[in-house]
Structures are given as C-alpha cells and as structure tokens.
Amino acid sequence: MEKIMAHPLARPLHLPCGAILNNRLAKSAMSEGLADVRNHATSRLEVLYRRWAESGAGLLLTGNIQVDRWHLERPNNIVIDDESGQTQLARLAAVGKSGGAHFWAQISHTGRQVSSHINAAPLSPSDVEIDIIREAGFSFAKPKPMGEDEIRHAIAQFAFAAKEVKRAGFMGLSLHAAHGYLISQFLSPLTNRRSDTWGGSLENRARFLFEVIAAVRDAVGSQFPIGIKLNTSDFLRGGFTNAECVELVKRLNNTGLDLLELSGGTLEQPKVVGVTLKEEGEDGHYVSRSAREAYFVALAGAVRDVARMPVMVTGGFRSVAGMTDALGRDLDVVGLGRPLIADPQAPHRVLAGEIDSLLSPEASLSIFHVLAWNNMQIERLADGLAPDLALRGEGALAAFAEIESKNMTALLDYRGRRTA
Numbered sequence: 541m542e543k544i545m546a547h548p549l550a551r552p553l554h555l556p557c558g559a560i561l562n563n564r565l566a567k568s569a570m571s572e573g574l575a576d577v578r579n580h581a582t583s584r585l586e587v588l589y590r591r592w593a594e595s596g597a598g599l600l601l602t603g604n605i606q607v608d609r610w611h612l613e614r615p616n617n618i619v620i621d622d623e624s625g626q627t628q629l630a631r632l633a634a635v636g637k638s639g640g641a642h643f644w645a646q647i648s649h650t651g652r653q654v655s656s657h658i659n660a661a662p663l664s665p666s667d668v669e670i671d672i673i674r675e676a677g678f679s680f681a682k683p684k685p686m687g688e689d690e691i692r693h694a695i696a697q698f699a700f701a702a703k704e705v706k707r708a709g710f711m712g713l714s715l716h717a718a719h720g721y722l723i724s725q726f727l728s729p730l731t732n733r734r735s736d737t738w739g740g741s742l743e744n745r746a747r748f749l750f751e752v753i754a755a756v757r758d759a760v761g762s763q764f765p766i767g768i769k770l771n772t773s774d775f776l777r778g779g780f781t782n783a784e785c786v787e788l789v790k791r792l793n794n795t796g797l798d799l800l801e802l803s804g805g806t807l808e809q810p811k812v813v814g815v816t817l818k819e820e821g822e823d824g825h826y827v828s829r830s831a832r833e834a835y836f837v838a839l840a841g842a843v844r845d846v847a848r849m850p851v852m853v854t855g856g857f858r859s860v861a862g863m864t865d866a867l868g869r870d871l872d873v874v875g876l877g878r879p880l881i882a883d884p885q886a887p888h889r890v891l892a893g894e895i896d897s898l899l900s901p902e903a904s905l906s907i908f909h910v911l912a913w914n915n916m917q918i919e920r921l922a923d924g925l926a927p928d929l930a931l932r933g934e935g936a937l938a939a940f941a942e943i944e945s946k947n948m949t950a951l952l953d954y955r956g957r958r959t960a
C-alpha cells in the first residue's frame with residue numbers, strides 16, 4: 541500500500557472546476573466502432589468499458605462520439621445529434637464510472653475526414669480535398685466550404701452533444717480539436733483558406749474553437765470538466781505549428797478549460813501513432829531528434845510552460861521511467877492508448893510498481909496493420925475475451941476490413957430504408 545501511495549503517478553490531480561482525478565494515468569480516446577446502425581451505444585460497448593473501468597486509470601475517455609450523423613469517422617461511431625440514444629448512453633456512462641475513475645466523452649465533428657460513402661459533400665472550412673494514398677482503401681470527397689449558418693449549426697451541435705453527455709451521467713467531456721478533424725481543419729492554414737472572420741490570422745482560425753468552447757460551457761455549467769485534445773503541431777509544411785499551438789494555448793488560458801491533452805498529426809500525417817507519411821514542416825526535427833521516448837513531449841514542454849490548465853500528453857509512452865520523468869516537467873497526466881488494449885490492467889500494474897514498461901505489440905507490426913490489429917483486439921474485449929497478443933497483422937487487416945465493410949453496408953442500408 542505504501543508503495544502505491546509513494547508512486548508519483550499515483551498522486552491525485554485537482555482540476556480547475558473542482559473535480560479530482562485519482563491518479564495521473566488516463567486512457568486516451570480510441571474509436572471503438574461498436575455502436576449499432578442507429579449509432580447508439582450497445583451492450584458490447586458496455587462490456588468493453590467495464591474492463592477499462594477496472595483498469596486503474598484515473599481518467600477514461602471514450603472514443604470519438606460524433607455530433608453529426610453525416611460526419612462519421614467510422615460507420616459505427618456513437619452519434620449524439622438527437623435524444624434518441626440517451627438511454628443507451630446513460631447505461632454506458634454508468635458502466636464507465638463503476639470502477640471509480642472519471643469517465644469523459646470525447647465529442648467530435650469529422651469535417652472532411654468522413655468516408656465519401658457516408659457523405660459525398662462533407663462540410664469543412666474550405667474546399668480542400670484530403671491528400672492520402674488511395675490504395676489504403678480510403679475514399680474521401682471534396683468538401684463543401686461551410687456557410688455562416690452551417691458554422692453556427694455545428695457550434696450548436698457541439699453544445700447539444702455536451703448537454704446530452706452530461707444528462708447521460710458522464711463526468712466530463714473532451715472536445716476533439718486535434719488530428720485533422722473539423723476544429724483542427726479550422727486551425728490549419730492548409731485546410732482553412734477563408735478570408736472572412738473564420739479564416740486568415742490565428743485569431744480568426746481559432747474563432748470556431750473559442751465559440752465551441754463558450755457554447756459548450758454554457759450548455760454544461762461551470763462545475764462540469766471540459767477538456768480539449770489539441771495538436772502540438774500538425775507536422776505538415778504550412779500546417780498548424782507548435783509556435784501557433786503555444787500562442788493559442790495562451791489565449792485558451794482564459795476560457796476555463798480543465799484539461800489540455802496534447803497530441804499531433806492528421807489523417808494525412810499519422811504522427812498520432814508515430815507514423816510519418818509526408819514532409820513534416822518546421823516541427824519535424826524536434827520529434828525525430830528527441831531523446832525522450834514519447835512522440836510529443838519535446839514539443840509539449842513549451843506548451844505547458846504557458847498553459848495555466850493541467851496538461852496531458854498522449855502518444856508513445858511505454859516505460860514507467862519515461863512517464864515519471866515527464867511528469868511535472870512536461871505534463872500533469874500521461875495519456876495511454878494502445879497499451880490499454882494490449883493489457884487493460886496496465887495502469888494498476890504501473891501504480892502497484894509491478895512493471896517497468898508497458899506492452900508494445902505495435903513495435904513488431906507493419907504500419908499498415910497497426911490500426912486493424914488494435915481494432916480487432918477491441919472487438920475481442922467487447923466480446924468479453926482477453927486480447928490475443930499472438931494475432932498476426934495480415935489476419936487482423938483482413939478480418940477488420942470485412943467487419944468494417946459489413947458495418948458500412950448495414951449503415952447505408954438502414955439509412956436508405958429510412959429515407960426511402
């Protein structure tokens with residue numbers, strides 16, 4: 541017991557709104573793809589989160605929940621754009637909280653990062669199409685620049701979803717402003733080419749984010765934790781940079797946020813899982829030259845220096861020494877994604893001093909298999925099974941492609957029948 545209390549990662553964290561996280565380890569948001577065709581939460585999601593509720597992490601974030609059903613990152617995302625899934629959402633919230641962790645919903649709008657099968661004219665700040673290898677099986681349509689009414693509507697959709705997650709019993713929420721989704725599309729000069737008050741200067745590109753935060757705060761009140769996931773950098777030439785991130789966070793200090801989670805990259809540049817596909821722009825050398833293990837800590841330190849809210853950094857943490865070393869200097873909370881898929885008890889083991897490092901199965905997988913491998917393990921966990929660490933990358937890719945294609949067909953059938 542003494543050992544547990546003594547561990548620096550076991551120290552509680554007081555958030556600005558008054559809420560307390562039990563310790564410094566968080567399960568980061570990971571898309572589950574387990575909702576039904578109505579995009580409501582399911583019993584399989586409950587099985588999955590019961591496992592993570594007992595992980596020992598002080599904070600659990602859901603995978604991205606969409607605020608608009610025509611803007612999905614995967615066919616089986618949870619969507620909250622009406623009240624129809626409230627009962628299912630409340631059941632999920634109850635399960636996620638059952639182990640004593642804070643359970644927050646990540647809410648998101650994909651903007652242009654939605655399959656063309658779901659949306660042939662997705663909304664985005666400007667009509668800049670995604671530039672991505674077609675062979676990877678993705679298909680994205682040219683986006684439609686948002687009109688003033690559509691921008692106002694999207695802000696209202698974030699506020700509506702926020703109100704609904706609070707009503708369902710979630711203990712907080714996080715706004716997805718990273719990884720090239722809609723808020724991130726507004727922030728980046730590459731995807732935001734607007735010349736009105738929503739584009740141009742950093743202040744204008746950040747206006748959408750600030751309006752979303754204000755509307756969401758209004759919807760949930762002052763005691764409810766609001767976090768945000770932001771890129772330290774997009775790592776793209778001409779994109780949102782670390783210098784802009786630092787400037788932005790100085791301004792975010794006045795918005796009453798409770799947690800700033802730092803990540804990086806976009807769908808075009810999947811730095812989020814440590815992969816580089818394109819020229820990295822001015823911030824690339826920081827990451828590649830960093831002697832520290834995690835992907836973004838080298839850039840996060842500069843952000844934390846100016847941040848007045850607690851900072852969480854997610855991406856690549858695998859050794860307990862690396863996490864402890866970064867704590868207090870670069871961050872207040874360590875975000876963990878894939879390690880909690882490979883070992884859903886990992887936080888307990890770290891806090892009990894039982895292990896020095898986390899499992900890292902991705903190290904032996906091809907970059908083309910990493911997502912599928914993790915998604916297939918999530919499928920297993922949702923069936924009440926243990927992760928299968930011997931699962932081969934090729935097999936995972938084939939199985940996942942089949943599931944996702946079936947899910948897409950079922951979603952399109954369901955929607956087709958509804959609109960017929």
Ligand SMILES: Cc1cc2nc3c(=O)[nH]c(=O)nc-3n(C[C@H](O)[C@H](O)[C@H](O)COP(=O)(O)O)c2cc1C
Nearest residue numbers: 568569570571603604812854855856876877878914
């Ligand atoms: C299967 C999978 C799904 C993910 N889905 C999301 C998501 O919905 N929202 C998000 O912000 N990040 C998402 N991520 C990124 C993770 O939150 C995290 O930033 C990333 O995995 C790096 O952390 P790690 O090295 O600890 O895994 C996802 C990652 C994986 C592997």
